[in-house]
Amino acid sequence: MTRGGLPKRQRLLGLWLLLSGISLLGGAIFAAWLDAKLAPTGVTRIALWLGSFSGGATIFLAGLLLERMLFTPLRHLQVQLARLVANPDARDEHPPEGWLKGLGPDLRRVRESWRSDRSRLTTAHADGARSAARIRQELETLLQVLETPLLLCDHHRRLMLFNQAAEDFFEGNTGLGLGKRLEALLPVASLQQVLGQLPNDGSPRELLAPCDDRWLKVILRRVPGSDGETLLTFSDATASWSSEMGVRAELAAMLTPLRQHTASLTSAADALIQLRDQNDVSTSALRQRFERVIHEEGITLGDNVAKIGQLLDDMQHQGERLTPMWSNDFWQALDERLDPEHRLITPVGMPAWFKGDAPALIALFDSLVKHLNTQLPDSGFEGEICLGNKRVYLDLIWRGKAIPEHELAEWRQQPLNSLPLTPSVADVMRQHASDIWSLADDDGVHSRLRLPLPAMERVGAPRETAPPRPEFHDFGIADLPPPDEALASRTLRSLEIVAFDTETTGLELRRGDTVISLGACRVVNARLLASEAFDQKVDPQRPIPPASTAIHGLTDADVLGAPPLDIVLTRFRDYVGEAVLLAHNAAFDLLAISHKGVAFDIPVIDTLLISRALDEALDGHDLDSLAQRYDLAFPPGTRHTALGDARVTAELWLALLPRLEARGVDTLEQLLALQVNAFDRQDASA
Secondary structure, three states: OOOOOOOOHHHHHHHHHHHHHHHHHHHHHHHHHHHHHHOOOOHHHHHHHHHHHHHHHHHHHHHHHHHHHHHHHHHHHHHHHHHHHHOOOOOOOOOOOHHHHHHHHHHHHHHHHHHHHHHHHHHHHHHHHHHHHHHHHHHHHHHHHOOOOEEEEOOOOEEEEEOHHHHHHOOOOOOOOOOOEHHHHOOOHHHHHHHHOOOOOOOOEEEEEEEOOEEEEEEEEEOOOOOOOEEEEEEEOHHHHHHHHHHHHHHHHHHHHHHHHHHHHHHHHHHHHHOOOOOOHHHHHHHHHHHHHHHHHHHHHHHHHHHHHHHHHHHHHOOOOOEEEEHHHHHHHHHHHHOOOOOOEEEEOOOOEEEEOHHHHHHHHHHHHHHOOOOOOOOOEEEEEEEOOOEEEEEEEEEOOOOOHHHHHHHHOOEOOOOOOOOEHHHHHHHOOOOOEEEEOOOOOEEEEEEEEEEOOOOOOOOOOOOOOOOOEOHHHHHOOOOOOOHHHOEHHHOOEEEEEEEEOOOOHHHOOOEEEEEEEEEEOOEEEEEEEEEEEOOOOOOOOHHHHHHHOOOHHHHOOOOOHHHHHHHHHHHHOOOEEEEOOHHHHHHHHOOOOOOOOOOEEEHHHHHHHHOOOOOOOOHHHHHHHOOOOOOOOOOOOHHHHHHHHHHHHHHHHHHHHHOOOOEHHHHHHHHHHHHHHHHHHO
């Protein structure tokens, strides 16, 4: 496509100047020889010299004319056609000029007709799909607000859909993403077996699968009438499973020895009773033996009873309804229950996590405040959480005296009518293996009600609610080729591609410069997924030079506390999965991440080499020039960041894609051959 096409401008200029110089020099030599041979004078001599230089001058002027009137307009036309193919709605910056100026109306007519056809096609598509879009929007809204985590995968086990609840449920798991294989999210062998045996009528099958430190209850069902698509819903079965296989199992195991000890104790006591009236020497030794048995069995029974008490306490701590709660969220929910119109509770101190049954605790405190309305103020409280040993103390503080114990004892018997089965306050506290009491503070001004609750190892505030993903499903994934199909023969549009870019401490990667930021985004089904991004700072373990900071804006403080490169690369490799890598000037970025303990033995597409292969005659193949050439739009301030440049590279790839297809480059194998060809030519000309 480029060989035999328009030559590079530098080559044409060189050839033109060379021919002009040779002609002028030859003309000068020829004129000098004639002048010496013929010795003309006057007008004849002037005509001889002008005639000798006429050839070189003609070549020079003809070249100048061709460059201005033909070659430059041809290059501009090439840019305009490339932009029109990549982006039909792009600006028209280079109308035909020079000798091609006459093509202006024709090109304008072609462009307007193309755009008109596209507009009519878009309008027809929008009209025809309006009803479907409305239904889809309602379905998307329903799925996004659904609190049950769910996934939908195609018959190749590639994820086609997941909702917000699933994103929260698998927070931090890099295996969750459109187009990724289910095995990357749940690497469980039994899952593949269950998937292969699912009935087609939609009957559910259940599976208990480990995931990190949890046990997940997975319900799978084949979508009836689909092409082997499977719907999966999840719930955390850790608490119930731990209870059934942990505390409850231990309690059941203790029952048999407990019965044995009880029987031994009863037999020894009965025998001792029968010997109470016999005082001879032989029965004295026997009585001592029975007494020793009773003593030993009593101690054993006491130990077992204490262990049972501990197991029951553990069972309360592992109660299925006791879920992690952030104290600030609890105070807010309680405040809304007590006084929906005004702020009644002011949280103080450091917030923390604890375990509790939120609806039951809110109903409990609501009952407490209403029952003790004569002792408690109605002007406001402070809510504080204090850390203890394996427990936290939920304190409700007010200005005044402590509550008498007899008032609390009376309140403990109150039923909580807002809860199912109307449990009493004592039942809810028993559920939490807790009690409540009131005490006066040391300042002599304030008092508090204190409720101990199970603590949690979790730290840090809960993650802020993320806005809904712009893309959380892509049903076109089901039409992609099987993932085990030879990658080389896959069409370019069916490739799963991860575009990535790095920011480094400098350009001398072989002399110690290293990565400080790694960003990537995913292209699936020839669509750039806006929310499928990887953006990670890296601790370079060396200072960042000011010259580098001037380019990417990252300082030592920005990467302070970030993970080292080996950890980031491991996460990035998980993010890439089975995708093909894409980068602009990939050699630099590959050098930055290679030989760091993580293998990236996957094909790499380089937009720099592709651009050179497509437009060898044009200058400017850096990312900024290509973004301008193809009229790529990106938000201000996003360039020269790893993720920002990765997204521009992905957009550039999508712009180059139709040009590649127009030239018959349809598969990955053909594209890689084109890259190699472009690299060889560039290497040879370097």
